[in-house]
Amino acid sequence: MVRIYRRDGTTLRPIEYLLNNSGDPMEFGNVEDAKNFLRELGFTDSEIKGFVFETVDIYPVEVKAVLDRVAEYIVKKCAAATISGSYLIHADDLPGALLSPELFSKYSSAIADIMMSYESVVDADVDDDAISVIMYLDYYPNCEPTHTETLDGTFPDNIVPLDPLSKRQFMDAYTTIGQIEDLFIVSEILIEKLPTSIKKAILAHHNEPATIQHCIRWGLQATKEIRSDWHTVVADIPSDE
Numbered sequence: 286m287v288r289i290y291r292r293d294g295t296t297l298r299p300i301e302y303l304l305n306n307s308g309d310p311m312e313f314g315n316v317e318d319a320k321n322f323l324r325e326l327g328f329t330d331s332e333i334k335g336f337v338f339e340t341v342d343i344y345p346v347e348v349k350a351v352l353d354r355v356a357e358y359i360v361k362k363c364a365a366a367t368i369s370g371s372y373l374i375h376a377d378d379l380p381g382a383l384l385s386p387e388l389f390s391k392y393s394s395a396i397a398d399i400m401m402s403y404e405s406v407v408d409a410d411v412d413d414d415a416i417s418v419i420m421y422l423d424y425y426p427n428c429e430p431t432h433t434e435t436l437d438g439t440f441p442d443n444i445v446p447l448d449p450l451s452k453r454q455f456m457d458a459y460t461t462i463g464q465i466e467d468l469f470i471v472s473e474i475l476i477e478k479l480p481t482s483i484k485k486a487i488l489a490h491h492n493e494p495a496t497i498q499h500c501i502r503w504g505l506q507a508t509k510e511i512r513s514d515w516h517t518v519v520a521d522i523p524s525d526e
Contacts (some may be wrong), residue, residue, distance in 0.1 A: 286339050287305065287312065287313045287315060287316050287318070287319045287339065287340055288302055288303070288310045288311075288312055288313075288319075288338075288339045289302065289303040289310075289311065289319050289323070289336050289337070289338060290302045290303065290310075290337050290339060291335055291336045291337060300317075304455075307446075314391070314394055315394045315411075315430070316338045316340075318330070319338055320333055320338075323336065332371070339470075340509070342428055344378070348392075350359070351383075351384065351394055352392055352396055352399055352418070353399060353406060354383065355379065355383060355384050355389075355392075355396050356396050356399035356400045356402075358379065358380075358381075358383060359374050359400060359416065359418065359451060360400055360403050360405060360406065360418075360449050360450060361419055361449060361450065362374065362378070363425070364405060364420060364424055364425040364426070364446075364449035365425070365427075366427075366428045367418075367420060367425050367427065368425075368428065369378075369417055369418075370407075370420045370422055370425065370428070371417070371418070371419055372417075372418045373412070373415050373416070373417050373418070374415060374416050374418065374441070375414060375415045376389035376390060376414055376415075389414070390414050393411045393414070393415075393416055394411050396409075396416065397409040397410065397411055399418050400416070400418065401515075403449065403451065404421075404424075404451050405420050405423075405424035405425075405447070405448075405449035405450075405451065406418065406419060406420060406421075407421055409421040410514045416422070420449070423446060423447045424446055424447050424449040425446060425449065428446075449512045459512065459515050462508055462511055462512050462515075463512060465504075466505060466508035466509060466512065467510050469488070469501055469504045469505040469508060470505065472501045473501050473505065476498055476501060478496060485524070
């Protein structure tokens with residue numbers, strides 16, 4: 286889920302979340318939903334750039350377990366059914382006992398994120414009430430390659446497809462980046478808890494462009510961007526490294 290907050294442009298002002306009627310931070314299914322809400326309030330895209338979109342994991346353990354099973358089911362189904370590497374799966378393609386259409390719609394973004402933890406999945410995007418999946422050709426048995434995929438346009442019969450449920454090799458590194466991001470969040474909270482007089486004294490003593498607050502802010506932005514585009518980051522790294 287995603288929460289929205291912003292500051293007034295200084296490093297000394299505490300984080301201000303967008304709150305609901307109960308006084309709690311508002312929560313959205315994804316960043317785009319959050320941005321659309323701000324647009325409905327009248328904010329321009331330029332003004333929206335001044336907001337921070339904070340991703341928080343609020344799924345109960347039992348819900349996460351169900352979403353893991355759904356993601357595994359979809360990956361297996363896509364690998365078995367596709368001949369081109371692309372596949373579109375809708376809510377009614379899932380067994381009702383596994384997940385209802387309503388819950389599929391609610392958690393489709395989370396399911397797509399989990400699917401990206403499989404090394405067979407190139408991309409998984411939510412498209413209305415469906416998930417569009419692209420798989421690497423080594424992971425589905427019914428591959429029908431085009432002339433762009435092999436020199437002579439054929440696919441050797443003796444090649445055994447790889448296991449589509451293999452976990453992505455670089456997910457440990459992805460998790461580490463997430464832990465670094467969490468540490469930046471904790472650091473930001475600790476800085477904001479300091480008395481204003483102390484923060485002003487620190488700023489007066491250390492007012493270089495790279496202040497503690499700025500380092501934390503840009504470090505947090507960097508880790509979020511790296512994690513959001515992780516498959517691109519590791520795309521050119523040899524699989525046996």
